[in-house]
Amino acid sequence: MKLRAVLAFAWILAFAASLLRAQSEDQIRHLAHDIFQQLIETNTTESSGNTTAAAEAMARLFRDAGFSESDVRVLIPDQDPGKGNLVVRMHGSGARRPILLIGHLDVVEARREDWSTDPFRFIETDGYFYGRGTQDMKDGDAIWVATLIRFMRERYHPDRDLILALTADEETGKLDGVDWLLRNHRDLIDAEFVLNADSGGVVTDKGKPVNVSVEASEKIYVDYQLEVKNPGGHSSLPTRDNAIYHLADGLARLERYQFPFELNEVTRAYFRQMAATQSAETAQDMLAILQSPPDQPAISRLDDVPKYHATMRTTCVATRLDAGHANNALPQTARAVVNCRILPGHTREEIRRKLVEIFADPQIAVRYIDPVGQILDAAPSEPPPPKVTLRPDVMVPLTKVSSEMWPGAPVIPTMATGASDGILTEAAGMPTYGISGVAIDFDDVRYHGRDERVRVQSFYDGLEFYYRFLKLLTSEQ
Numbered sequence: 001m002k003l004r005a006v007l008a009f010a011w012i013l014a015f016a017a018s019l020l021r022a023q024s025e026d027q028i029r030h031l032a033h034d035i036f037q038q039l040i041e042t043n044t045t046e047s048s049g050n051t052t053a054a055a056e057a058m059a060r061l062f063r064d065a066g067f068s069e070s071d072v073r074v075l076i077p078d079q080d081p082g083k084g085n086l087v088v089r090m091h092g093s094g095a096r097r098p099i100l101l102i103g104h105l106d107v108v109e110a111r112r113e114d115w116s117t118d119p120f121r122f123i124e125t126d127g128y129f130y131g132r133g134t135q136d137m138k139d140g141d142a143i144w145v146a147t148l149i150r151f152m153r154e155r156y157h158p159d160r161d162l163i164l165a166l167t168a169d170e171e172t173g174k175l176d177g178v179d180w181l182l183r184n185h186r187d188l189i190d191a192e193f194v195l196n197a198d199s200g201g202v203v204t205d206k207g208k209p210v211n212v213s214v215e216a217s218e219k220i221y222v223d224y225q226l227e228v229k230n231p232g233g234h235s236s237l238p239t240r241d242n243a244i245y246h247l248a249d250g251l252a253r254l255e256r257y258q259f260p261f262e263l264n265e266v267t268r269a270y271f272r273q274m275a276a277t278q279s280a281e282t283a284q285d286m287l288a289i290l291q292s293p294p295d296q297p298a299i300s301r302l303d304d305v306p307k308y309h310a311t312m313r314t315t316c317v318a319t320r321l322d323a324g325h326a327n328n329a330l331p332q333t334a335r336a337v338v339n340c341r342i343l344p345g346h347t348r349e350e351i352r353r354k355l356v357e358i359f360a361d362p363q364i365a366v367r368y369i370d371p372v373g374q375i376l377d378a379a380p381s382e383p384p385p386p387k388v389t390l391r392p393d394v395m396v397p398l399t400k401v402s403s404e405m406w407p408g409a410p411v412i413p414t415m416a417t418g419a420s421d422g423i424l425t426e427a428a429g430m431p432t433y434g435i436s437g438v439a440i441d442f443d444d445v446r447y448h449g450r451d452e453r454v455r456v457q458s459f460y461d462g463l464e465f466y467y468r469f470l471k472l473l474t475s476e477q
Contacts, residue, residue, distance in 0.1 A: 046106065103165075127455060224367065235330055254338065
């Protein structure tokens with residue numbers, strides 16, 4: 001009888017514990033939902049909104065949850081009071097250096113007439129959350145906030161500080177977000193490495209997991225201005241000494257040019273892992289380019305796929321043209337903008353000089369356009385880019401949690417061919433990894449587009465993912 005009583009009591013305790021866990025998980029879901037809604041319904045566009053309101057709203061939540069005033073900072077650039085940034089610190093034991101979590105609060109423009117719903121109302125229907133920022137990236141912001149508040153409620157004590165920075169200006173490409181924090185408040189956000197919820201994620205096909213991507217590197221974004229000057233003249237006296245012709249000839253040479261094939265630790269891992277998910281022929285090509293020397297015909301075949309081409313090479317393309325001053329006059333000035341995405345390991349000035357070499361025309365001036373639009377004769381000197389690596393202390397926990405939540409979906413390191421704030425923290429000497437647990441179908445990517453949405457279950461799975469992942473990263477060893 002005593003044994004039965006003990007077993008019954010143990011069962012009751014286990015049942016009560018599971019009930020408490022279920023209640024706790026339900027509460028955190030409600031919290032995350034409400035945070036997500038508040039963020040979506042706070043307009044943070046460049047034209048009619050601001051990030052300061054969102055930063056202050058999140059700061060109130062942290063203070064109400066028990067974070068001290070000194071650990072919750074809303075930091076606003078003097079020159080732009082609408083570009084507020086939030087920095088929150090959760091203190092750990094200090095056994096290891098901090099981890100920085102970054103996410104941006106600003107979103108791209110959205111017009112009501114373009115959408116089926118109001119883009120600044122948080123709407124749940126047919127198993128999806130709709131609203132501007134549901135994919136890019138207020139889902140990640142809400143997950144960060146809810147997870148740190150959950151840790152505080154649980155009195156969890158990590159083995160290192162966790163620093164959260166929710167920032168302005170990622171979408172507009174200016175300097176009042178992460179860049180501003182690095183220049184003015186580096187001490188508040190300095191960390192051993194960075195997790196960026198604005199990239200990476202679970203790729204699904206009609207809800208079925210295909211792979212879990214981790215962005216471990218980014219190409220460098222840069223714009224250059226091309227300019228040709230000419231005395232001009234009357235259009236009735238045509239001549240080959242024409243600014244437009246000089247510029248067009250140079251752009252044609254750029255179109256035909258291919259930057260050299262190049263792989264790094266991340267892109268090698270990308271092709272190695274991707275090979276397991278491809279057709280036999282493509283898989284063979286992916287493995288063949290990893291050989292020493294790489295197989296040239298395999299490179300050529302993969303070059304036909306734009307995504308693979310951009311992963312293997314620096315790319316430069318003309319994106320804007322401007323020439324002439326009158327319909328009946330030869331142009332005195334012709335200009336173009338060339339946008340480049342540079343492989344890690346190369347500098348902006350190195351590529352500017354390469355463009356001069358490609359154009360091989362002294363009449364085509366190639367100048368650097370800085371992030372605020374200034375035209376400079378050369379790119380500023382910069383330190384050598386940091387070496388791209390895959391840290392085991394990030395990859396091992398990531399693989400463990402991913403295999404538990406999405407069995408059979410491989411973790412694939414990627415190099416972003418676009419751009420995020422991760423490029424800034426990486427350049428500042430903090431290795432940065434784009435990791436998200438939110439799943440999006442490969443054919444339903446709607447960020448920056450109309451009717452942006454995320455599956456309800458995907459959002460809650462992402463919430464659970466980061467709770468487990470951060471626990472593994474910060475547990476006492």
